[in-house]
Amino acid sequence: MVDGTKIILPMRDIETINKEKGFRMGYHGLVVVIRGHEELFFEFAKAEHRDECAISILRILESTKYIEEEQSSDGVDSEDEAAKAEHDLLQAARDTAEGDVNLPTTPVAELDRIPLIFDDPLASIVDFKPSEPLNIVCLTIGSRGDVQPYISLCKELIKEGHRPTIATHAMFEDWVKKHGIGFAPVAGDPAELMRICVQHGMFSYGFLKETNSTFRGWLDELCDTAWKACQGADVLIESPSAMVGIHIAEALKIPYFRAFTMPWTRTRAYPHAFAVGPNKMGGAWNSMTYLTIDKVFWVAIAGQMNRWRREQLKLRSTSQARMQANQRPFLYNFSPHVVPPPCDWPDWIRVTGYWFLDEADKYEPPGDLRQFIEKAQADKKKLVYIGFGSIVIQDPAALTRTIIEAVQLADVRCVLSKGWSDKWQSDKATNKAASEAEIPLPTEIFKIDAAPHDWLFKQMDAVVHHGGSGTTGASLRAGKPTIIKPFFGDQFFFATRVEDLGVGTYLKRINTKMLGKALWEATNSERMKVKARILGNKIRKENGSQVAVQTMYRELDRAKALSCRQTKRAEEGEDHFGEVDADWTLIDDEGDVQDLELPLEAMSRMHEQVTDGSEAGAATLALGGMVMSSQQQHRA
Numbered sequence: 001m002v003d004g005t006k007i008i009l010p011m012r013d014i015e016t017i018n019k020e021k022g023f024r025m026g027y028h029g030l031v032v033v034i035r036g037h038e039e040l041f042f043e044f045a046k047a048e049h050r051d052e053c054a055i056s057i058l059r060i061l062e063s064t065k066y067i068e069e070e071q072s073s074d075g076v077d078s079e080d081e082a083a084k085a086e087h088d089l090l091q092a093a094r095d096t097a098e099g100d101v102n103l104p105t106t107p108v109a110e111l112d113r114i115p116l117i118f119d120d121p122l123a124s125i126v127d128f129k130p131s132e133p134l135n136i137v138c139l140t141i142g143s144r145g146d147v148q149p150y151i152s153l154c155k156e157l158i159k160e161g162h163r164p165t166i167a168t169h170a171m172f173e174d175w176v177k178k179h180g181i182g183f184a185p186v187a188g189d190p191a192e193l194m195r196i197c198v199q200h201g202m203f204s205y206g207f208l209k210e211t212n213s214t215f216r217g218w219l220d221e222l223c224d225t226a227w228k229a230c231q232g233a234d235v236l237i238e239s240p241s242a243m244v245g246i247h248i249a250e251a252l253k254i255p256y257f258r259a260f261t262m263p264w265t266r267t268r269a270y271p272h273a274f275a276v277g278p279n280k281m282g283g284a285w286n287s288m289t290y291l292t293i294d295k296v297f298w299v300a301i302a303g304q305m306n307r308w309r310r311e312q313l314k315l316r317s318t319s320q321a322r323m324q325a326n327q328r329p330f331l332y333n334f335s336p337h338v339v340p341p342p343c344d345w346p347d348w349i350r351v352t353g354y355w356f357l358d359e360a361d362k363y364e365p366p367g368d369l370r371q372f373i374e375k376a377q378a379d380k381k382k383l384v385y386i387g388f389g390s391i392v393i394q395d396p397a398a399l400t401r402t403i404i405e406a407v408q409l410a411d412v413r414c415v416l417s418k419g420w421s422d423k424w425q426s427d428k429a430t431n432k433a434a435s436e437a438e439i440p441l442p443t444e445i446f447k448i449d450a451a452p453h454d455w456l457f458k459q460m461d462a463v464v465h466h467g468g469s470g471t472t473g474a475s476l477r478a479g480k481p482t483i484i485k486p487f488f489g490d491q492f493f494f495a496t497r498v499e500d501l502g503v504g505t506y507l508k509r510i511n512t513k514m515l516g517k518a519l520w521e522a523t524n525s526e527r528m529k530v531k532a533r534i535l536g537n538k539i540r541k542e543n544g545s546q547v548a549v550q551t552m553y554r555e556l557d558r559a560k561a562l563s564c565r566q567t568k569r570a571e572e573g574e575d576h577f578g579e580v581d582a583d584w585t586l587i588d589d590e591g592d593v594q595d596l597e598l599p600l601e602a603m604s605r606m607h608e609q610v611t612d613g614s615e616a617g618a619a620t621l622a623l624g625g626m627v628m629s630s631q632q633q634h635r636a
């Protein structure tokens with residue numbers, strides 16, 4: 001900074017700052033988290049300088065947030081008025097602040113108001129809507145959160161006159177059909193898929209080992225059932241976790257879209273949703289996690305996919321380079337205010353806003369739940385929700401005990417959704433279930449099975465959950481401080497997001513003291529409450545499903561061209577990519593084994609830092625062992 005200005009960063013684009021260790025011995029680090037951009041890392045030789053800088057930035061950030069809040073409570077509607085109001089308030093704030101902090105004098109509001117290119121899919125002048133109704137298949141695997149967004153999307157598609165079908169596991173059939181949406185079954189048991197993820201951590205050694213030995217058969221069935229489910233489709237929208245849709249679209253020569261609940265597209269701004277470590281690692285690292293995971297994923301399934309392509313789809317073998325997965329239009333169903341679209345994402349990658357399924361209108365809360373809520377209000381007690389979805393954990397009884405103690409420690413009332421179970425250790429299940437049944441709940445806690453979050457969270461002062469994408473959307477939409485205890489996969493990512501946005505806490509470990517403290521902060525910190533309320537206002541203005549439908553219309557040509565281009569290439573017999581058949585080699589189509597060795601090793605080291613021995617075996621990512629060993633075999 002001594003030799004002049006290197007970068008000008010609008011305060012508004014700073015989400016938060018974190019103190020961290022310096023990279024060099026004796027230095028002190030400061031990480032600036034920037035909206036939609038990789039973080040900046042500064043080093044200071046003295047801790048007090050670092051801390052002073054941190055305090056100044058935090059102070060400015062705080063005042064701008066309060067300005068926003070005042071603004072919205074004033075009911076200022078138009079952007080211009082808002083900009084002016086912000087400008088005036090900032091001036092006023094600066095006048096008072098100038099005495100102690102030496103701020104640059106350029107008005108923040110002016111720096112921030114660079115006119116945006118007109119880019120609102122809901123206000124398009126050109127109508128991209130196709131003239132004929134379409135058969136649209138949405139292919140997804142996983143749990144409730146992987147299916148529910150598509151129900152919302154399909155309801156929107158029905159309004160538009162299309163005929164949507166959701167292709168997913170049989171257990172969701174009635175729920176899907178109840179909404180008037182077509183259903184087609186695909187192979188797989190959600191509980192079983194979730195079990196391997198929680199038990200091993202995504203892409204860990206154990207994960208790859210178990211999926212490699214026991215999930216091959218399932219993958220064959222998935223290919224077969226998904227292929228049947230997609231017959232007659234005019235458009236395919238697929239969650240990339242389902243793996244097979246991209247090939248099906250190629251065989252059917254239909255437009256292919258990806259849609260997902262978590263980041264899956266290379267960027268320097270965030271690490272891959274399955275590679276979120278305890279520290280911010282910088283843009284180069286973030287970017288690399290996508291390359292590595294994409295590659296490991298593909299190498300693991302390439303042989304099977306290519307066999308299936310040749311035998312059932314009558315297509316030639318393919319490769320990562322040929323598939324061009326990153327060129328495909330992508331609809332991300334989370335809010336741009338929760339996960340700001342990275343600056344380095346191309347415009348066919350769209351963050352649409354959450355695809356919410358509203359259920360509050362039709363919900364009649366049971367009388368005793370209503371009474372419990374009213375009593376808490378009458379007693380002037382804060383009310384929190386605690387629930388981790390239908391997560392599978394090792395010791396459910398211990399978790400229940402921790403929650404009881406923490407609730408009492410924070411002196412709050414609690415609505416508890418006790419969906420967790422120990423299904424992952426079927427042999428011990430009976431013992432555990434028996435011991436758990438003995439834990440009686442105190443009167444501060446009211447147990448429920450399930451309730452629509454769009455109704456329930458409105459009644460709460462704070463919400464504690466597992467950080468599933470949709471549940472995070474629900475609690476933030478309600479404007480409530482959100483405490484996340486992640487168990488696997490993308491949940492670590494959403495926990496980090498919530499903490500960076502200042503609207504909640506990432507609970508790294510779950511014990512009485514930490515949960516109790518987090519509960520107290522979430523129900524008492526004005527700062528957190530205001531930030532959460534502002535974010536809620538923003539999310540409630542979005543309409544993700546509508547944006548998604550309009551974006552789909554706009555990108556139909558691209559989506560189709562890319563599917564057909566694949567076939568054309570194959571027919572042309574362009575074959576310099578070679579064919580990948582062995583499932584566990586890292587000698588892939590580009591032959592770049594060396595490129596992977598380093599990142600894999602680094603990622604497996606990250607795993608050592610991340611694992612905290614908590615009950616869920618919370619490893620996010622551990623590549624290496626499995627792949628490395630097969631690599632060595634290959635070389636030998």
Ligand SMILES: O=c1ccn([C@@H]2O[C@H](COP(=O)(O)OP(=O)(O)O[C@H]3O[C@H](CO)[C@@H](O)[C@H](O)[C@H]3O)[C@@H](O)[C@H]2O)c(=O)[nH]1
Pocket residue numbers: 142143144145146148261262389390417449450451452453454467468469470471472474488489490491
């Ligand atoms: O009693 C309930 C339980 C759930 N919900 C809603 O159901 C949806 C669940 O969504 P989400 O949290 O995304 O789903 P899960 O199935 O719990 O989570 C899995 O799916 C998510 C989406 O891929 C991932 O982000 C998670 O890591 C993974 O565990 C949300 O809208 C919730 O608000 C309710 O309304 N009431």
Ligand SMILES: CC(C)[C@@H](C)/C=C/[C@@H](C)[C@H]1CC[C@H]2C3=CC=C4C[C@@H](O)CC[C@]4(C)[C@H]3CC[C@]12C
Pocket residue numbers: 141142143145146193194197211212215216219241242297300301489
């Ligand atoms: C060797 C092959 C068979 C390996 C690589 C395949 C592993 C499968 C079982 C893994 C790969 C990606 C995983 C996956 C990705 C994302 C999600 C979304 C989450 O909300 C539920 C779990 C779910 C759906 C899991 C389930 C298990 C999957 C599908």
